[in-house]
Amino acid sequence: MNIDLKEMTQLSAIFRELFKGYHLSRSEPECYAQLTSQQDQYRALFKALGFELVCDPRGFYYFVPEQMGAQVNKTAQRLALFTFILVEHLADQGRDPLSVLDGGSIGRDELPALLDKYRDLFLQAEVTTHEELEDKVIRRLTQLGFAEDSNGVYRFLPPMHRFLDVCLAVQHDRDLAASLHSNNLPLPAPVLIDDDSGDPIISLDEAVEESEDEAMARALAEERAAQEHDV
Amino acid sequence: MTHAARYSGEAVQCSTIGAFQIERPALSMIDPKRVLRALAEHWTLLEPLCERFDAGTLSLIELRNQLAAQLPDSTVVEITALLDQWIRLDILVPVAKSPNRFELNAQIHDFLAYLRREHRLGLCLEIEAYLRHLERLAGYIQDAFEVRDAHDLTRQLRLLDMRVRDVLKKLGNDEQALIAVAERAKTSDRQIPLRQRYAEVLATWDEYVEPMIQLVAADGAFEQGVYRVEHVLLRLLGEQQRLGQLVDDDLLLRTHARILEMQTSAQLTLRKARELLLPLREEARRHNAVTRGAALALSVIRKKGLDAVPQAALPLFSRPQSTFLGSASQVEAYVYALARFEAKPAHFPKASGKRTGDSPRAPKTAREMLDRCEQALPLPDLMTWLLEQEPEGATDELLYWFSRLSRDNRFQRDRLERRQYLTRDHEVSLSSVALVGRPSA
Numbered sequence: 001m002n003i004d005l006k007e008m009t010q011l012s013a014i015f016r017e018l019f020k021g022y023h024l025s026r027s028e029p030e031c032y033a034q035l036t037s038q039q040d041q042y043r044a045l046f047k048a049l050g051f052e053l054v055c056d057p058r059g060f061y062y063f064v065p066e067q068m069g070a071q072v073n074k075t076a077q078r079l080a081l082f083t084f085i086l087v088e089h090l091a092d093q094g095r096d097p098l099s100v101l102d103g104g105s106i107g108r109d110e111l112p113a114l115l116d117k118y119r120d121l122f123l124q125a126e127v128t129t130h131e132e133l134e135d136k137v138i139r140r141l142t143q144l145g146f147a148e149d150s151n152g153v154y155r156f157l158p159p160m161h162r163f164l165d166v167c168l169a170v171q172h173d174r175d176l177a178a179s180l181h182s183n184n185l186p187l188p189a190p191v192l193i194d195d196d197s198g199d200p201i202i203s204l205d206e207a208v209e210e211s212e213d214e215a216m217a218r219a220l221a222e223e224r225a226a227q228e229h230d231v
Numbered sequence: 232m233t234h235a236a237r238y239s240g241e242a243v244q245c246s247t248i249g250a251f252q253i254e255r256p257a258l259s260m261i262d263p264k265r266v267l268r269a270l271a272e273h274w275t276l277l278e279p280l281c282e283r284f285d286a287g288t289l290s291l292i293e294l295r296n297q298l299a300a301q302l303p304d305s306t307v308v309e310i311t312a313l314l315d316q317w318i319r320l321d322i323l324v325p326v327a328k329s330p331n332r333f334e335l336n337a338q339i340h341d342f343l344a345y346l347r348r349e350h351r352l353g354l355c356l357e358i359e360a361y362l363r364h365l366e367r368l369a370g371y372i373q374d375a376f377e378v379r380d381a382h383d384l385t386r387q388l389r390l391l392d393m394r395v396r397d398v399l400k401k402l403g404n405d406e407q408a409l410i411a412v413a414e415r416a417k418t419s420d421r422q423i424p425l426r427q428r429y430a431e432v433l434a435t436w437d438e439y440v441e442p443m444i445q446l447v448a449a450d451g452a453f454e455q456g457v458y459r460v461e462h463v464l465l466r467l468l469g470e471q472q473r474l475g476q477l478v479d480d481d482l483l484l485r486t487h488a489r490i491l492e493m494q495t496s497a498q499l500t501l502r503k504a505r506e507l508l509l510p511l512r513e514e515a516r517r518h519n520a521v522t523r524g525a526a527l528a529l530s531v532i533r534k535k536g537l538d539a540v541p542q543a544a545l546p547l548f549s550r551p552q553s554t555f556l557g558s559a560s561q562v563e564a565y566v567y568a569l570a571r572f573e574a575k576p577a578h579f580p581k582a583s584g585k586r587t588g589d590s591p592r593a594p595k596t597a598r599e600m601l602d603r604c605e606q607a608l609p610l611p612d613l614m615t616w617l618l619e620q621e622p623e624g625a626t627d628e629l630l631y632w633f634s635r636l637s638r639d640n641r642f643q644r645d646r647l648e649r650r651q652y653l654t655r656d657h658e659v660s661l662s663s664v665a666l667v668g669r670p671s672a
Contacts, residue, residue, distance in 0.1 A: 076545040081540075083525070087526075124532060166524075166528070167524030168520050170525075171523050
């Protein structure tokens with residue numbers, strides 16, 4: 001195959017985005033148009049450089065990373081959890097989850113209710129506040145090209161199909177369904193905190209009630225004492 | 232009109248419109264010209280009524296209100312006269328056992344639906360019934376030929392031809408109705424759940440397309456029926472050549488051609504139905520699968536935690552890496568801070584001095600702890616093990632190692648009941664885990 005770099009006018013932009021983990025779709029019209037028109041050339045070029053370009057027929061492109069770090073796993077888990085929650089939440093509201101997640105949008109004002117309703121589940125993903133939800137989930141979605149933020153309205157892009165595929169995979173996972181319905185679970189269910197109980201996850205019997213300033217003053221005093229001691 | 236014929240022989244039938252008694256004349260037939268003229272003249276009034284009648288019957292008051300809204304300058308008497316005319320022409324007929332409710336004459340309704348290109352989907356059973364009838368007619372044709380009754384043979388062939396035309400008309404109507412079903416599903420509000428939006432599609436598939444697939448299959452009633460009728464007609468053609476003509480060959484050939492047209496039309500209608508509805512049905516099924524999958528995943532996460540979602544199913548993507556270097560002012564501030572950096576004087580212990588306390592231990596690395604943990608597998612209680620390993624460890628350090636080791640992918644874990652643990656300085660309450668081994672690949 002002949003690869004003419006002169007024709008690949010968007011190469012640097014495309015590579016920069018894909019390398020960052022971004023999913024290129026129609027939201028980036030120039031890059032997307034060029035990837036679509038020169039799909040084979042780009043795939044061959046990136047393959048030669050050691051990157052696997054995935055061209056999803058549903059309208060998006062991304063790099064498959066060679067290996068995943070634990071952090072990426074966590075992000076994937078968080079985003080998958082958010083998708084599951086959103087699908088259920090929308091279905092509960094009588095809205096069509098697919099039309100929202102496949103090109104539709106939700107408003108930022110819908111997030112607090114979502115967080116309240118699924119607080120126990122978000123807790124497992126270490127998301128406890130609205131700010132954390134925006135930072136750890138929504139910002140990640142936009143950073144990776146799954147959604148775009150337009151003045152507080154989050155519009156979902158075609159790459160969201162990757163998470164919808166997870167829903168389908170889970171639905172087809174008979175072992176998972178069987179283990180869920182089995183009484184003798186191989187893994188005992190973790191005890192989740194009851195929202196109303198006020199029981200902390202880890203309780204320390206030494207109740208230290210000090211403000212930030214007090215803590216800082218105490219730390220400084222300890223540090224000074226240690227230095228004096230060494231001298 | 233057949234409806235009008237129903238009244239033939241009745242002396243007088245009355246309908247009450249307001250204070251008026253309208254006499255229904257006993258006519259054997261309604262003048263077609265008058266009906267057609269009334270339809271043409273009042274089309275602007277009748278068309279909106281068609282839509283209302285599609286949804287059900289209308290009471291006299293509703294009819295009056297509807298017409299009054301469309302004819303604001305008309306008096307009550309004029310509206311009554313108009314309704315009277317429609318009733319006389321059998322365009323409007325009273326609903327059985329509800330004389331004050333009216334509906335469009337079924338024949339007129341069908342005619343107007345045809346003109347407005349609105350088609351109601353028929354039943355697959357109707358086509359099957361037509362096919363059975365065609366087979367019976369083929370039997371009569373064979374009988375008539377055997378007794379050499381040319382008159383009966385011609386009559387039966389004509390009946391067969393008319394029935395085939397009925398089937399063709401029905402298939403054409405059904406095809407249009409199927410297009411309308413798909414269009415309605417595609418254009419309705421996207422905010423409502425797909426299950427509702429595509430309810431008509433799913434019902435149409437189950438009640439029409441699926442039975443049609445059975446019917447038109449190679450061993451289905453349609454193909455079998457067509458084959459039998461075709462066989463009779465072809466045999467007749469051959470026999471006529473041998474025994475002499477009883478009917479014109481052209482009549483037989485035309486009928487045969489129409490039978491084949493019917494067969495092709497049925498297959499095309501079915502193909503069209505599949506092309507139109509199958510993607511929508513699949514979309515609805517996918518939608519249901521996605522919703523069920525999400526609910527199942529959430530149940531599993533609630534019961535077993537976030538790690539219970541199959542890792543293999545999760546999408547892989549690179550860590551978002553920023554290539555952003557920072558603004559000029561940030562870089563400037565950083566360089567300025569570097570330039571003004573003053574190292575604190577390091578206080579090294581005197582060689583002669585005595586050390587107070589034990590020599591500080593080097594901090595353990597994650598790899599070291601993971602290896603130790605791995606060698607000690609299976610661990611019935613990770614927190615207890617950590618306390619045994621590090622009896623003098625600080626609480627925060629122990630909790631860090633607990634969090635780090637319990638989340639590591641290389642271990643398969645079971646969550647334990649919440650209980651108290653005593654560290655050097657604190658009493659900690661937490662749900663520990665048992666590390667039972669490596670996760671199965």
